[in-house]
Amino acid sequence: xxxxxxxxxxxxxxxxxxxxxxxxxxxxxxxxxxxxxxxxxxxxxxxxxxxxxxxxxxxxxxxxxxxxxxxxxxxxxxxxxxxxxxxxxxxxxxxxxxxxxxxxxxxxxxxxxxxxxxxxxxxxxxxxxxxxxxxxxxxxxxxxxxxxxxxxxxxxxxxxxxxxxxxxxxxxxxxxxxxxxxxxxxxxxxxxxxxxxxxxxxxxxxxxxxxxxxxxxxxxxxxxxxxxxxxxxxxxxxxxxxxxxxxxxxxxxxxxxxxxxxxxxxxxxxxxxxxxxxxxxxxxxxxxxxxxxxxxxxxxxxxxxxxxxxxxxxxxxxxxxxxxxxxxxxxxxxxxxxxxxxxxxxxxxxxxxxxxxxxxxxxxxxxxxxxxxxxxxxxxxxxxxxxxxxxxxxxxxxxxxxxxxxxxxxxxxxxxxxxxxxxxxxxxxxxxxxxxxxxxxxxxxxxxxxxxxxxxxxxxxxxxxxxxxxxxxxxxxxxxxxxxxxxxxxxxxxxxxxxxxxxxxxxxxxxxxxxxxxxxxxxxxxxxxxxxxxxxxxxxxxxxxxxxxxxxxxxxxxxxxxxxxxxxxxxxxxxxxxxxxxxxxxxxxxxxxxxxxxxxxxxxxxxxxxxxxxxxxxxxxxxxxxxxxxxxxxxxxxxxxxxxxxxxxxxxxxxx
Amino acid sequence: xxxxxxxxxxxxxxxxxxxxxxxxxxxxxxxxxxxxxxxxxxxxxxxxxxxxxxxxxxxxxxxxxxxxxxxxxxxxxxxxxxxxxxxxxxxxxxxxxxxxxx
Numbered sequence: 001x002x003x004x005x006x007x008x009x010x011x012x013x014x015x016x017x018x019x020x021x022x023x024x025x026x027x028x029x030x031x032x033x034x035x036x037x038x039x040x041x042x043x044x045x046x047x048x049x050x051x052x053x054x055x056x057x058x059x060x061x062x063x064x065x066x067x068x069x070x071x072x073x074x075x076x077x078x079x080x081x082x083x084x085x086x087x088x089x090x091x092x093x094x095x096x097x098x099x100x101x102x103x104x105x106x107x108x109x110x111x112x113x114x115x116x117x118x119x120x121x122x123x124x125x126x127x128x129x130x131x132x133x134x135x136x137x138x139x140x141x142x143x144x145x146x147x148x149x150x151x152x153x154x155x156x157x158x159x160x161x162x163x164x165x166x167x168x169x170x171x172x173x174x175x176x177x178x179x180x181x182x183x184x185x186x187x188x189x190x191x192x193x194x195x196x197x198x199x200x201x202x203x204x205x206x207x208x209x210x211x212x213x214x215x216x217x218x219x220x221x222x223x224x225x226x227x228x229x230x231x232x233x234x235x236x237x238x239x240x241x242x243x244x245x246x247x248x249x250x251x252x253x254x255x256x257x258x259x260x261x262x263x264x265x266x267x268x269x270x271x272x273x274x275x276x277x278x279x280x281x282x283x284x285x286x287x288x289x290x291x292x293x294x295x296x297x298x299x300x301x302x303x304x305x306x307x308x309x310x311x312x313x314x315x316x317x318x319x320x321x322x323x324x325x326x327x328x329x330x331x332x333x334x335x336x337x338x339x340x341x342x343x344x345x346x347x348x349x350x351x352x353x354x355x356x357x358x359x360x361x362x363x364x365x366x367x368x369x370x371x372x373x374x375x376x377x378x379x380x381x382x383x384x385x386x387x388x389x390x391x392x393x394x395x396x397x398x399x400x401x402x403x404x405x406x407x408x409x410x411x412x413x414x415x416x417x418x419x420x421x422x423x424x425x426x427x428x429x430x431x432x433x434x435x436x437x438x439x440x441x442x443x444x445x446x447x448x449x450x451x452x453x454x455x456x457x458x459x460x461x462x463x464x465x466x467x468x469x470x471x472x473x474x475x476x477x478x479x480x481x482x483x484x485x486x487x488x489x490x491x492x493x494x495x496x497x498x499x500x501x502x503x504x505x506x507x508x509x510x511x512x513x514x515x516x517x518x519x520x521x522x523x524x525x526x527x528x529x530x531x532x533x534x535x536x537x538x539x540x541x542x543x544x545x546x547x548x549x550x551x552x553x554x555x556x557x558x559x560x561x562x563x564x565x566x567x568x569x570x571x572x573x574x575x576x577x578x579x580x581x582x583x584x585x586x587x588x589x590x591x592x593x594x595x596x597x598x599x600x601x602x603x604x605x606x607x608x609x610x611x612x613x614x615x616x617x618x619x620x621x622x623x624x625x626x627x628x629x630x631x632x633x634x635x636x637x638x639x640x641x642x643x644x645x646x647x648x649x650x651x652x653x654x655x656x
Numbered sequence: 657x658x659x660x661x662x663x664x665x666x667x668x669x670x671x672x673x674x675x676x677x678x679x680x681x682x683x684x685x686x687x688x689x690x691x692x693x694x695x696x697x698x699x700x701x702x703x704x705x706x707x708x709x710x711x712x713x714x715x716x717x718x719x720x721x722x723x724x725x726x727x728x729x730x731x732x733x734x735x736x737x738x739x740x741x742x743x744x745x746x747x748x749x750x751x752x753x754x755x756x757x758x
Contacts, residue, residue, distance in 0.1 A: 634757025636750050637689070640680050 003050035004059075007066050007082050010051065010092065011135060013044040014127035022121035030116060037120030038103045041127050045096040048131075052093060055084045061511035063088075063201060065137050078198065083137035086508035090342060091134035091274055094349045095267050098480075099127050101473040102262040105357050108469035109258050109364060119159060119256065126152035130267050134274060139188055139198040142275065146184070146239065149268045150177045156263060157255040169251040176248040180238015187231030191282075194224050204281045204514050211516065214285040222289075225282050229289035232279055233296075240272030241323050242330060243300045247583055249323055253315040257360030260315060265322045265356050266349035273329040273345050277338045281514035284336065291420045294334025298415075298429045301327030303580075305436035309443070310565075310576035313370045314359045317444050321396070322352055324433060328411055331430060335423065337414030339509045343488040344411055346505075347403035350480035351395040357474055358389035361466040362448060366459055372447040373559055374455040381463040384471040386449050388478035393445050395481040397438035398542040403485035405542075408434060410490040413534045417526050431541050438545025446553035454558065492531045665706035672699035686738050686748035690731075697727055 017040035025033055055064050063085035070079040084092070103123060110119050129148025136142045151174075158170030192198055194213065195206045207214060214225035222230060236242065241249035252264045263269070276283060276293065283290050301324045308320035325348050332341035363370055365382055379386045395402040398409070412434070416427040453460050465471070488505030495501065526534070552561035566573045575581070631642070672695055679692030701720045708716025738748050745753060 629758040632756075632758050634754030636753070637681060637684070640689075644677055644681065 002058075003047070003054040004064055004084065005066070006047050007051045007064070007084060007135065008068055010044050010048045010096070011082075011128045011131035013040040013047070014124040014131065016040060017124035018121045018128060021117050021124065025117060027117050033117045033120055034107055037117075037124060038100075038107060041096070041100050041103050041124060044127070044131070045100045048092050048096040051084060052089045055089065059084075060508075061086065063137075063511075065201075078140055079138065080141060081137040081199075082135040082141070083200070084135070085512055086510070087274070087277060087342065087512040088135055090346060090505070090508065092131060094346050095127070095130050095134060098266045098349050098353050098477070099130070099262055101476050102258050102266075102353060102357065103127075105261075105360070105470050105473040106256075106258040108467050109360055110256060113256075115159065119156075122152055122155045122159070123259070123262070126156065126263060126268070130271075133271055137200055139191065139200075142278070143184070143188065146235075146271060146275075147181070149263070149271065150174065150181070150239070153177075153252065153263050153268055156259040157252045159255050159259065163254075166254040169248075169254040173248040173252050176245050177238045180235045180245050182234075183231040183238075184235025187228045187235065190218065190224070190228045190231065194218075194228070200278060207281050207285070208514060208516065211285060214282070223286065225285035226289050229279070229283050229286040230292065232275065232282070233289065233293055236272030236276055236330070237296065238272075239275075240269050240326050240330070241300075242272070242296050242327060243303060246300060246304070246323050247586060250316055250319040250579070253313070253319050257315065257356060257363060260319070261353045261356030261360070264319070265352040269322065269326060270329065270345045270349065273326065273333060273341055276330070276333045277342055277512070280333075280338050280512075281516060283333070284514060284516045287420075290334050290336065292334070294331050294415070294418070294420050294426055295422075297327045297330030297332075297334055298426045298433075299327070300324065301331060301433040302429050302436070303327075305433045305440065307576055307579050308440040309436060310562075310573060312373050312577075314362060314372050314375070314444065314448060315356075315370055317372075317440060318352070318355055318359055321355075321437065321441065322348075324437065325352065325396070328408065328430065328433070331415060331426060332411040335415050335418030335420050335426070337411060337418070338513050339488070339503075339506045340407065340410040340414050340490075342509060343485075343505055344407035346488075347395070347407045347481070347484045350477055350484045351392040351402075351404055354388055354392035354474060354477035354481050355396065357470070357477065358385050358392065361385040361470055361474065362389075364466055364470070365463050366455065367462055369455060369459060372444065374459070375448045375453070376451040376455075376558060377449070377453045378463070379449040382449075382465050384465060384474060388471075388474040389449070390445060391478040392481045393441045395485075397441055397546060398434055398538060399546075400539055401482075403481050403483070405538075406485035406489050406493070409493075409535055409538050410488075412538050413490070413492060413526065413531065416530075416534055431537060434538055435541040435545040435548075438542045439549045442546050442549030443553045446549060446557075447559070450554070451556045451558045492526060493535070496528060496531060496535075662706060662710050665702060669699040669703045669706070672696070672702065684749050684751050686741070686750055686753075689750060690734055690738070694727065694731070697723070 017036050020036050021033055025036070027033075063083050065081055065083045067079050067081040070081075103120075106119065106123065110116055113119060126149060129145045129152055131145070133142055133145025133149060136145060154170045154174040156170075157173050158167040160166045188198070191203070195203055197203050197206060215223050218224040218227040220227065238245045249264060249269065253260055255264070283293070304320040304323035304327065308317050308324065311317045311320060325344070329341045329344050329348070332338070332344060361382060362375070362378060362385060365378070365385075366375065369375070391402070395404040398405045412427060412430050415423055415430055417423070418426075420426065453463075488503060491501035491503045491506065494503065562573075578584075631638075676692045676694075676696035676699065679695065680689050683689050683692060701723055704716045704720045704723075708714060708720075741753060742748050747753075
């Protein structure tokens with residue numbers, strides 16, 4: 001039996017874990033809860049590795065498809081089926097690997113929580129749904145996973161449901177995602193009605209068989225491909241927190257920190273990127289929408305980065321950083337660098353998960369404190385956390401040799417070379433964002449780990465390094481943050497050093513990326529000099545950002561720079577701190593009018609018209625009954641009279 | 657032999673029916689009401705018999721026999737009810753048997 005035949009177990013095992021922990025076990029079975037909650041995702045990781053290895057050795061580059069159940073009467077492409085190809089393999093590896101280590105970490109982080117069993121049940125459910133999303137071989141299975149992870153996100157953000165804010169944040173995430181999903185569904189409907197299939201492979205073949213169909217006008221002045229691409233992207237902006245639907249992600253930090261690491265940094269929020277890359281054949285046929293994707297991505301990247309610069313909550317900084325990095329991925333996908341998008345997705349999963357878990361370790365040591373203004377000098381107390389956090393920070397900042405450098409550089413190079421209108425401008429935005437990223441990340445590091453401790457004595461006394469069950473995952477992910485970039489070192493870089501193009505990841509992903517006739521020119525081929533200059537530019541940007549952060553927050557400067565900023569430009573500082581007041585804006589232009597409309601529906605339409613109409617009808621009935629009952633006198637002679645009068649009327653009616 | 661014209665039967669039946677209606681609506685005694693109802697019933701029987709003869713169709717007379725038989729049974733049930741009511745209330749005055757009302 002081949003390992004590939006066990007592919008269905010990869011999502012099934014976490015689902016089983018969720019069911020066992022959620023429905024069978026009781027809170028008192030804590031060791032068993034841990035064994036199931038961590039063991040089954042671990043088993044899922046092993047099977048995923050074996051299946052991917054099997055596929056790599058035998059079928060590559062052909063996709064492997066496992067149909068579990070097919071509708072006998074239904075049309076094709078609706079099957080419950082899983083597949084492994086380059087893209088699914090990369091995603092499945094990232095999800096199971098990072099996911100497993102975050103599960104291990106959670107054993108330590110959530111150890112003292114009341115809802116330990118509930119937590120693991122939800123987290124396993126999430127893993128199952130996410131694997132359904134990335135392993136499904138058609139859009140139907142993908143959509144099931146897509147909605148499943150949304151549900152788990154809602155459940156886990158609102159995990160601390162006894163406090164006021166987390167349930168609100170969960171609700172916000174769910175509702176904002178529903179807006180995106182509405183667009184996603186419209187896109188899928190258009191896809192289905194146009195090509196009659198939702199199967200990935202079949203769809204690609206049918207689209208390429210007659211690309212003219214994709215160019216026909218469809219609706220809203222868009223071509224078919226444009227319409228589908230735009231509405232699928234609306235779904236992606238919701239799930240992957242892009243402008244204008246990014247607002248839920250920072251609030252999602254109300255959930256437990258490992259949840260932020262797994263769902264709101266490493267895996268779920270990248271589902272939109274995966275979906276866009278999966279649908280690349282449509283996006284390639286809709287260059288105008290690809291441009292929209294790139295512009296939205298770049299705008300989100302720089303927008304979120306500037307907010308990240310002025311946040312004081314350690315998790316908020318990381319949240320905006322995630323939004324910003326997701327923007328990078330969409331920038332890459334928009335300019336047609338699909339491999340770079342997935343590459344950055346993978347490297348980002350490692351270093352951002354490491355950063356979030358590191359922040360969790362810090363919060364754990366600070367007894368729940370998340371405000372960086374009360375931290376400082378934690379380097380001495382949390383050596384492992386500090387080292388891993390620094391490695392991941394260097395990786396996200398784009399220091400050469402580490403994961404983030406390769407993927408970010410490839411995105412910037414692809415943007416520079418892209419044929420998107422205004423590509424150079426997008427490149428500049430990307431470059432500035434890279435500098436800002438390095439700057440706010442090192443601000444975070446300096447404020448948290450350097451300088452003097454600014455918290456209370458009690459907190460200082462309590463400071464301790466986290467147990468091994470938490471530091472081991474940190475180290476694993478830190479190693480990932482270093483080496484994850486090596487698998488996809490872009491071809492241009494190899495050639496610079498006179499070597500063969502050994503871009504392993506690109507080799508893996510190329511079969512997934514459709515070759516659309518007339519769209520081969522993904523961009524200009526860059527000369528070695530330009531390539532070298534681009535690398536130099538991104539390195540300089542990163543180092544400049546780090547240097548700036550060092551000058552402003554380094555050594556023992558503490559919060560002096562923030563205070564100076566607040567004193568010099570109080571309004572700008574407040575604007576950044578209040579996140580450009582986008583939430584307030586949405587509240588003013590969307591939420592409040594909607595609430596008012598809902599109030600009108602409630603008070604006028606429901607209470608006045610419907611309830612009122614019903615009450616009037618009931619009142620009339622009552623009045624009629626009240627008057628009519630006096631005819632029931634109990635006297636038989638009266639009844640006889642009624643009868644006789646009725647008879648007379650009947651005769652009159654018959655005769656006249 | 658002179659035959660009685662059909663109009664005479666009709667007038668007699670109408671008169672019987674009118675007396676019955678008047679009696680049923682005005683009398684308070686249960687027995688009297690009952691009698692009035694029987695009167696109306698028999699006015700209908702009379703009409704049936706008269707038309708049966710007029711049209712030469714025996715079916716009408718058969719219906720009258722059936723109606724008489726049913727009326728006899730009904731009379732038995734009705735009188736039994738009056739007796740039961742009388743035992744309970746010591747009266748069969750229809751105006752005083754009016755518990756079943758609003």
